[in-house]
Amino acid sequence: MSTETDRDEDRNGDDGGGADRRAGYRNVTDGKGRVYRIGESDRDLLGHSRKLMVYLPWAAMMAISVSEYAYGSAEDTLSRAHGWSQSDTFWILSVWVFFQAGIAFPAGWLRERGVLTARWAMYLGSVLCLVGFVALAHVDSVALALCGFGVVGGLGSGLIYATCINMVGKWFPERRGAKTGFVNGGFAYGALPFIFLFNYAFDTSDYDEMLDLIGVYVLVVVAACAWFFRDPPPNWWPPHLAPPAGTPDGTPDGTPDGAAPVADRRSAASLAKNPPAVRQFTPKEALRSGMLPLMWLSVVLTAGVSIFGISFQVDYAREVGFGPLVAASSMGVMSVVNGVGRAVMGWLSDLWGRKTTLVFVIVVLGLAQFGVIWAGNVHSQWLFLVFAFLSGFGGGAFYPLFATLTPDYFGENYNATNYGLVYSGKLISGLFGGGLGSMVVGAWGYDGAYALAGGVSLVAAGCVLLLRQPGRERPRAAVAGERPASRELI
Structure with missing residues (x-):
């Protein structure tokens, strides 16, 4: 490895104010030419521990989860209040999903060019979410609801979602699976209180006031979290851990010159199982590799199944004769397990390997769909809840795995754009998972x-x-008894 000592005189990634970032650093280049910027701690850059860049994105994701995961529990009241058909309410959610996913790529492109900072992306997203809930509460026209909640609200939630996911991945490049999974989990189980609220206390007499208050709640929580948001400099690497030295199998080969010793066994084990990208791929290079389009297709298919389950599980429970408690509980179970599964599988992916874990999760999701049919046909409420559990688990856990697999394959410097492209597959999923699903x-x-x-x-x-x-x-x-360097499926 070669090193180059320098002093940070820029404010790359700074959203204004905060800690003095003039700290010495070294650029360490590995055997494949990848650069790691070491020497600056998280406290040098932020003025506090980088753990805050996990808890704040998590809180913001909790706030916006009501838009998607509680919507299915509110649709009956919305239909009666506004005179909408079931198909109308499903298409409103489908449009929301389309724009929530579609904004990820342009938002990433603007962020990486310094046009839109992380903080202002969050501020803008919180205002758009408020507009979306106000529209859902006060307009009877399906077209206006599609524009207000579907388009405007979807854009707002997408800005917040993409910013939070990219933020945590940049601050934890050495163990991003567990951290990204934890943050991503908030996007599901954060809706749990609202699922029961919409099933038991949401009716045509108070729906508009309740939606207005939810919009204000999202605005306040997200804006408060956004105040502390800041990206690290490009190529930043935590100084307590030596970056991988670029061996052929991607595993660390000791402590290179100028790098700190490995101080965290869990981080070292994760790097051995999930070696970082061999270099920083631009979006064009990632597309030409063929792997990004394949990831995109995988997201389209998997997210479509997940959105289908979110959209129809409560209705199916009612269709087969289960009471409102089972219907609400099944969606509540799905929401909680969806979120917890994201955190657990993100953590396990650091141990098992990202790809192996992802295959396991998607297979579980597929088998759970057949289990839901079985439970409905035999009219077993406990079986229905079990397969709702598994469906929720699989239907959420794949999101953080794709979010971490993307920088693992293509690097961190262009991750906002690259992951935006991968995640944009969800905009197609929203169409056939919700509207076409109906x-x-x-x-x-x-x-x-x-x-x-x-x-x-x-x-x-x-x-x-x-x-x-x-x-x-x-x-x-x-050969001659030598073991392969990695056990991960490839």
Whole structure:
């Protein structure tokens, strides 16, 4: 490794104010030419521990989760209050998903060019979310609701979501699986109180005041968190941990010149199982590698199944004769397990390998769809809750895995844009998971729709099996008793 000593005179990534960032640093270059910036601690850059860049994004994600994960519990009241059909309410959610996912790429592009800082992306997103809830409360026109909640609210939630996910990944490049999973989990179980609120205390007499208050709640929480948001400098690496030295299999090979010794065994183990990208890939290079388009397709298929479950689980429970408690509890279970599963599988991916974990999660999601059919056909409430549990687990855990797999494959410097491209697959998923899903239910019934969803999920798992890290040589078969460098599926 070669090192270059320098002093930081810039304020790259600073959103204004805060700690003095004039700290000495070294640029360490590994055997493959990748640069790591070491020497500056998180306290040098932020004035406090980088753990705050986990808890604040998590709190903001908790706040915006009501928009997607509690919507299915509110749709009956909204239909009665505004005179909408079931198809109208599903298409409003589908448009919301389309724009929530679609803003990720342009927002990342603007952030990486310094046009939009992390802090102002959050501020703007919080205001747009408020507008979305006000529109949902006060307009009867389906077209205006599509524009207000679907377009404006979706853009606001997408800005917040993308900013939070990219923030935590940049501050924890050595162990991003567990941290990203924890933050991402808030986007699901944060909706739990609202799911029960919408099922038991949300009716045509008070729905508008309640939605207004929820919009204000989102605005206040997100804006308060945004005040502390700041990105690290490009290529930043925590000084307590030596960066990987660029060995052929991507595992650390000791402490390179100018780097600190490995002080965290968990971080070192994660790096060995999930070696960082061989270099920083621009979006064009990531696309040309073929791996980013394959990730995108996998997200389209998997997210479509997840959104289908979110949209129809409560209705299916009522269709087969389960009471409102089971219907609400099934969605509550899905929400909690969806969020907890994101955190748990993010943590496990640091141990198992990102790709292996992702395949496991998607297969579980697919099998759970067939289990839901079985539970409905035998009219077993406890089985229904079990498979709602598994569906929620699989339907959320894949999001942080794709969020961490993207910088693992393509690097951190362009991650806001690269992950924006990957995550944009969800905008297609929103169409066939919600709106088109309602058409399939109408044509084939719930059994046919859930069976199709299960099959689509298994196809997505097959796509993930084809993924491999660009520029990394495949581990070769062991010779003379030598063991492969990595056990991760490739």
